[in-house]
Amino acid sequence: MAIRIRIGTRKSVMALAQTGEIARRLTAADLDIDVETVKFETTGDSDQTSKLLQHGGKGGAFVAQIRNAVLSGELQAAMHSLKDMPGNEDTPGLVIGATLSRDPPGDVLVLRTGLSIEDFRRSRGKGLKIGTNAVRRAAYARRLFPEVEVIHYRGAADTRVRKLDNLEMQRLPEGAEVGPADALIMARAGLERVGLASRIAYEFSIQEMLPAVGQGIVAVECAVNDWQTRRILSGIDDPVAHKCADAEREVLWVLNGHCNSPIAGFSTIDGTRMSLTASVLDETGGLFIEASRSGPADRPRELGRAVGLELLGKGAAGIIERSRPR
Incomplete structure (x- = not known):
C-alpha cells in the first residue's frame, strides 16, 4: 500500500511550482509514495497591502499557519522558501527534513x-x-x-x-x-x-547585493517525531544545500535578527571547505558591516556562529536594535 504524504503550501504560482518539484522528486525516489498538495491562503497572501511586519514578519505571514497544520497532524510536511522561515527562534516539534538543491540565489x-x-x-x-x-x-x-x-x-x-x-x-x-x-x-x-x-x-552580483539567508533554497518541514516522514524526506535532501542552510541560519540565530533587520548571508562549498559571508545594514544603506570566513564543510553551524559573532563585534547589535519596530 502506498504511503500518503500531505504537503501544505501557499496558493501562489511559485509556491505550487516548488511543491510540485518536491512531489516529483519524492515519487521518483519511491514509487510507493502518494503525494497530496494541500493549498493554504496565508495571511500574507490574503493581505496584499500591509507590511509583513504587521503579521509578525514573513514567518507569521507565510509560515505559521502551515506549520500549525503539521504540528496538529493535519499535514505530514510543509513546503517553505527557506528565506521566509524565521531563523532567530526555535519551532519546538518541527525539523527541516529536506532541502532541495539550491536554485540561483541572486x-x-x-x-x-x-x-x-x-x-x-x-x-x-x-x-x-x-x-x-x-x-x-x-x-x-x-x-x-x-x-x-x-x-x-x-x-x-x-x-x-x-x-x-x-x-x-x-x-x-x-x-x-x-x-x-x-x-x-x-x-x-x-x-x-x-x-x-x-x-x-x-x-546583481553577490558582491553588489548579498542574498537573503537561505535565498534559492526550498525547505520541507515535518514533525520531529514523525520518523517515517523524516526517512522519506531524507531521500530527496541535498546535503550541500542543507549545510549551507545550517551555516546561514546560524548567523540569524546569533544575531537574533528580526523581520525588519536588513541581514544577508550566503555560503558556498568547495570540496571539504565552506565559505560564508554575511552582512548587516541599516534601512538607509548608509551603515554597512560585513564578515567573511571559511572552515570545514562538515561544521556549518560552527562557521555560522563565528561569522555571527564577528558581526556582533563590529557593531551589528546596535544596527539591529535600532531597526526594531517601536
Whole structure:
C-alpha cells in the first residue's frame, strides 16, 4: 500500500511550482509514495497591502499557519522558501527534513516597459521608483542608488510584474498609495519558477547585493517525531544545500535578527571547505558591516556562529536594535 504524504503550501504560482518539484522528486525516489498538495491562503497572501511586519514578519505571514497544520497532524510536511522561515527562534516539534538543491540565489532588476537598462544606468536611478517589500533589498538599493526612491511593493512574483507593467499604484495600510514603480528588485529563482526569467534586465552580483539567508533554497518541514516522514524526506535532501542552510541560519540565530533587520548571508562549498559571508545594514544603506570566513564543510553551524559573532563585534547589535519596530 502506498504511503500518503500531505504537503501544505501557499496558493501562489511559485509556491505550487516548488511543491510540485518536491512531489516529483519524492515519487521518483519511491514509487510507493502518494503525494497530496494541500493549498493554504496565508495571511500574507490574503493581505496584499500591509507590511509583513504587521503579521509578525514573513514567518507569521507565510509560515505559521502551515506549520500549525503539521504540528496538529493535519499535514505530514510543509513546503517553505527557506528565506521566509524565521531563523532567530526555535519551532519546538518541527525539523527541516529536506532541502532541495539550491536554485540561483541572486537578486535581479526588472524594468517597466519602455525603460531600458541603459536609461537606468545613465540616471543611476535618479527620479525613478524601485519597488520591493524586502528591507534587505531596500537597504542595498539605497546603498547602490542613493538617488532612487524605494517604495513598498507587495504581491507574489507574477503579481508584482503584472502591477509593474500595468503601472498600478501600491496601496498602503493607512489607505494612501505609492507608485507606480519603474523597476522591481526580485529573486532570480522566483522569476524562473513562474516563467518570467525573460524579464530580467540586470543581475546583481553577490558582491553588489548579498542574498537573503537561505535565498534559492526550498525547505520541507515535518514533525520531529514523525520518523517515517523524516526517512522519506531524507531521500530527496541535498546535503550541500542543507549545510549551507545550517551555516546561514546560524548567523540569524546569533544575531537574533528580526523581520525588519536588513541581514544577508550566503555560503558556498568547495570540496571539504565552506565559505560564508554575511552582512548587516541599516534601512538607509548608509551603515554597512560585513564578515567573511571559511572552515570545514562538515561544521556549518560552527562557521555560522563565528561569522555571527564577528558581526556582533563590529557593531551589528546596535544596527539591529535600532531597526526594531517601536
